[in-house]
Amino acid sequence: MDIEDEITGRYDPHDLEPDVKGYWDEADAYETAKEAHADDPNLYFLDGPPYTSGQMHLGTAWNKTLKDAVIRYLRMRGHDVTDQPGYDMHGLPIEVKVEEKLGFENKSDIEEYGVENFIDECKEFANDNLDAMNDDFRSMGVWMDWDDPYKTVSKEYMEGAWWAFKRAFDRGLVERGKRVINQCPRCETAIADAEIEYDEIDSPSIYVKFPLEDEDGSLVIWTTTPWTIPANLYVAVDEDAEYAKVRATKDGDEEFLYVASECVEDVLRAGRYDDYDVRETFDGSALVGRGYEHPLVDRVPRQKELDNEEGVHEVYAADFVETDRTGLVHSAPGHGVDDFEVGQENDLPVFSPVGEDGVYTDEAGDYAGKFVRDANEGVTDDLTDGGYMLAEGTHEHRYGHCWRCDTPIVFVATDQWFITVTDVKDRLLEEIDKSEWHPQWARDSRFRDWVENARDWNVSRQRYWGIPVPIWICDEGHRTCIGTRDELQERAVGDVNVEELDLHRPDVDEVHVECADCGEPAERVVDVFDVWLDSATASWASLGYPSDEEAFDELWPADLIIEAHDQTRGWFWTQLGMGVTALDEIPYKEVVMHGHALDEDGRKMSKSVGNIVTPQEAIDRHGVDPLRCFLLSHDQHGDDMRFSWDEIEAKKRTLNVVWNTYRFPLPYMRLDGFDPDETTLEDVETTTADDWVLSRLQTVESEYAGYMEEYEIDKAQKALLDFLTEDVSRFYVQVVRPRMWEAEDSPTKNAAYATLYAVLEQSVRMLAPFAPHLAERMYENLGDVTTVHALDFPEADDALRDETLEKRMDVLREAEEAAANARQQAERKLRWPVRRIVVSTDEDDVRDALGALEPLFLDRVNSKSLEVVEEYDELVEVAEPQMGAIGPEFGEDAEKVMKAVRDEPREKVEDGVEIDGETVTLDEDMVEYTDKTPEDVEAVGFDGGTVYVDVSLDDEIRAEGYARELVRRVQEMRKELDLDVEERIRVSFDAEDDEILELAERRTDYILEETRADGIADEVDADLTEDWDVEGIRVTVGVEVLTV
């Protein structure tokens, strides 16, 4: 293998990435990588299908990038990873978008337009979005099987959902019944808990008096939904709380009110009563069973009938009652979940005089035909007129809205199809424990909490674009559930070819089947499934099960899923629900739960706030790989990520260091014809620095693998990038630089080549999951395989690991830093050698380290010698004059004394100082002494000791220093002349001060060698002449290029 291309350009993702993408296409790199691992043990990764109603945003970009990094890594580790992406393509959100597009306002517009036409529009909309999203994800460099995504609209997929529903049906877990559900009055359908968004709204806040039947007094209730009062059937109390009977007076009239004791003051103030006194207190249980008169009984005739039913318009005890407001809760089983449940427990009827469009039905009497929210006013007026209103105001609170059309939802009791997950709740909770979550608290706190509180799942929607509920009902009311297309074909009445049938509405509506019970023709119920049921079945439906059993048998359940924390109520939950109801098993083994992408201020990104940053913007500004590395550099286990332009840019700079580290040795390798296959680590004599960086490489490989094992992607990335910047670029490359321009057959140079090659070739594999484009581009010059992404993970080789050496090098680097710092204090550049460095330490480790690494240390700090001592005994004690004592004694001479004494060595001061020709001795209290380094020595401490650098000059050092100064100027000029490394020159020097040249002359050989000059002459036929300032002295340098 040869190092071929010369890399001269800078790291520019905008150049590099399209280039690499082009190469991938051309070379079928993705297919090659998959092929390389096709025979490995399989690993079923399951992609959570994004919804095809919009474009990729930063959150989905993060999600897919994380998945991509994990898939690439797992492949490297020897797994045949399933990487089929999926798309969630049915459902209300798409219907709403299409309705908007067509200018529709309600369901009758759709019916008028024709269901078939509408379905076609939805299909097209979803497909168009799918294509756009495919492109978006591809642009992030995500390698998944984009040519063959699973689609929830395919026949095979829909069949998978039917099959699962039938399983639940057969196990008795499907029920139809009245339940209170969330109804979107605009979409005219039930919507799932997961489809509700909460926003702040202003609602009426009313206190209403319900007169007791058996005495002169009223129960006081509070509500924010006056429109539910026409459906009130009972009042709930907390049986353990204390309640009070209050005598209240206003304008001379007196009345009796019942409220919770805690609320008396607030309620009476709200009702603007003049005065009150509590007559009696008792437990809530004392109120249970008391009857009251419905305040709107005259407006709602049906209430009169209901009043005659057993138990209606009485007080009941309920857990959900809190003693805020009044402690008495108006309850309408037709309009509240809790109200409904307590009503059921007490065998109360359900009264819900509201249609699916949110308009009162005839049963609502005077209110019939009015939209409920608009009826609030009429209801409150009627209550006021009847004398029932105690107080009226508004209340701001969070209220549920339809997540797609933003209409406030209403709770109504309607007939719906349910999967009764509450019947298998114990199993659900058991199965949770079989899955492993990252982070674990997501499972044990968050998810468990959700599952424990889960209600039966309403899976039916009164809509069009969804998987039809596969239940057919005959005239007798028997239910026939169809689980597969074959079954449908068998049972279908008349001439039906199921193979050619689109399973969507309206086609499937036209198929009649033979009832399983009585054999009579049955008709399909018109509902479609809640779209969450679609994705819930992904683990088998995406594999084509049940029509194709092979993949299912081999792969199911999924080994791994990766989604954001909002999926606790979404996909994590729905999959568990369907998995357990259909297959009695949790359908995934491992979960990685990441966070959301927030804006730079930590707020969520939203259209209305206008703080959305699109992935495309970030790519345009900084490139895909920097964005990917940024997204993967934060905690990936549940924490949200704050977006930051600065951070992406910083990532780009870090990748640039990686790029330069790679770019640096290439020209030399190429020039020398270095062949990594021939010159391997076994063939070369490595130096200490080589051994060290190779050891570090093994350490990083094992750390990286350890982090990835736990899906701590951010930590793995950091370990790798820290290694490449801190260890390789900042240290190793600096150390080996001189070796790069040694003679052609230099063994140490070859060792450096072989070492750097190993470091780069293996690091690039580790970089591949994070920055796939950059890694690919780098690899092109490092190996022969089509793509870096087909390679195996570089396993750490313990034989190359030397922990002692790594520790010693840490010490060396600490001491080196201290020495550099001391030089800076002494204002002595690194170019000038120093005579001596002394390190004082009382730690054996430090002594051993510097002893073992002395040559390297001397080279690094450019010192002639190193001494390691326990105690540095060259400190001098110097005087600090104490003016408090000197002042009074010497009066106006005090300042002279101070100056004469300050910083003088102890002996000198003790011998007496000379002031104006007179020798003066000082008392002990006039001087204190402190330790100071001798002149020309600077000291800097480090963790483990102190470094003393002696920067005193002699001719030898000055000769070397000046020689290096001159060399550097000549190099600069060579560069200006754009000379190649091999080209020879002749130079001339002329200086104001001859001393420079005389000293430098001692190092003529060195100068000739370093500058590739054939000679130094007094005068040359210069191609370039320049004046330089060398340590304050003007030097004229002439360079003549010699033609060969």
Place this chain on the structure above:
RNA sequence: GGGCCAGUAGCUUAGCUAGGUUGAGCGUUCGGCUGAUAACCGGGAGGUCCUCGGUUCAAAUCCGAGCUGGCCCA
């Protein structure tokens, strides 16, 4: 109103499981290097560890209350 998570330098964060001198990157500033050079490297400044209380010889870390933000629920 409830559950869960987070709050550390101007910004992004590590440290928190197992208490013992808060560490890094970016930015800023001063400097070095000059055969990776519109690159690379070093030093400095910069912190009430969200607030208040508790436990402890010792709290960023453990406990309690609160504030702010996020997700989920009512």
